[in-house]
Amino acid sequence: MLSVRALTRLGVGPVDLDVAGGEIVSLTGPSGAGKTLLLRAIADLDPNEGAVTLSGVSRESLDAPRWRARVMYVPANAGWWSDTVGPHFADMDAERVKTTLHQLNLETTALGWTVATLSTGERQRLALARAVVRGPDVLLLDEPTSGLDGENVRRAEALIAGFANDGGGVLFVTHDPVQAERLGTRGLTFAGGSVVEVSR
């Protein structure tokens, strides 16, 4: 599904990696190794070089918004562009939004909440939800559960696993080796500016 070859950007790479459909690949490594930069480069949010394809289709053959709609990056601290939650889910299938929010222990009343009053955990779950309901092919998740408590970590992981079960590919960054083992079907780690397979 997602193929990355010789991807480089300032201070990172060259990186080669693959994420197949249905796969959840964990990415670990020390702080400052370039995990976030790598996810951003795959999403083409920063200038970078390398061959990145999705199901054989090269990134450059798609315009950037279409690429990012299919290979979607969810940062650890997601940005919000409206005062309330609702507009961030505008034009989405209402039933799908309701189901996804419910999976993350949230109700549709959350759509009326004010962004400024959201807790870190609520922001993180809503950011995950707004990406999943858009139906990308690949999710690039940067520490998707870092601000969540035990029950909500379990629910978020179940949502991510469900996304992969439906054929989606996931590449997620985590600082928790136990989560990498538990959620990841395969593991990668940063070593010397590039990534290598973690043996299990």
Next chain:
Amino acid sequence: MIGVYIKLSYVDLMLASVLLVLAGGLSIALKLGMEKPLGVAALRTVVQLTLIGMVLKLLFQMVSPWWTGLAALIMIVLAGREVMARQTLRLKGWWSYGIGTSAMLTAGSVVTVLALTTAVRPEPWYDPRFALPLLGMVLGNTMNGVSVGMERLSNTLKREKDAIEGQLALGFDRRDAFRPYIRESMRAGLMHIVNAMSAAGLISLPGMMTGQILAGVDPTEAVKYQILIMFLIAGATSLGALIAVLAVAARLSDDRARLRLDRLRGVSR
């Protein structure tokens, strides 16, 4: 008294300078430390205005399209430099200067030439006695709108990085992600002239109109000129701010719809 022009002598100016001495004295008495800046600024006013008075006199006598054009070009280049100097967040390289000057050049020249060829219609149309003061007033005021618009956009895009990239990451088009900030910057750029037009005649008597009245022009005629100038400035500010804001937006993104804050000085990737 209309049509009467009271000529000022150098003695009259000397009398007015007594007020400046008074201001300097106050500064010394109150330990404001402003006596030197006041003196330097006053000296600059005298020297700069005397020089420009001599240059304008020369240009008015020549009525040459080339010399008028050269003077206009120098004014535009200086206005572009001033726009750049007002930016707290400048684009790397010559971009801030280039965008500011291009916006001033386009807006200033289009609006001034339009006014000269349609409303004022001097003979010849480039007569420096009309062309240069008109251009000067248009540039002086448009500069505010252009610099405020550019400044607001750069700062807002930097401040709202997460919100913008949040949209880009979800597959939004950059035009959609940038639109509210472009609108905000345009509004900020136009606010000065909107306020100036709203206050004209009520709170403030615009300088040009006052100058004409002092020079003996019928107030109703001076008002007509002032309205013309205000409309010219509004048109030029809209055009200049639009060009500058869109150009900064284009420079702070790229063909892969990324937010390129690394193109600002002092901001790394």
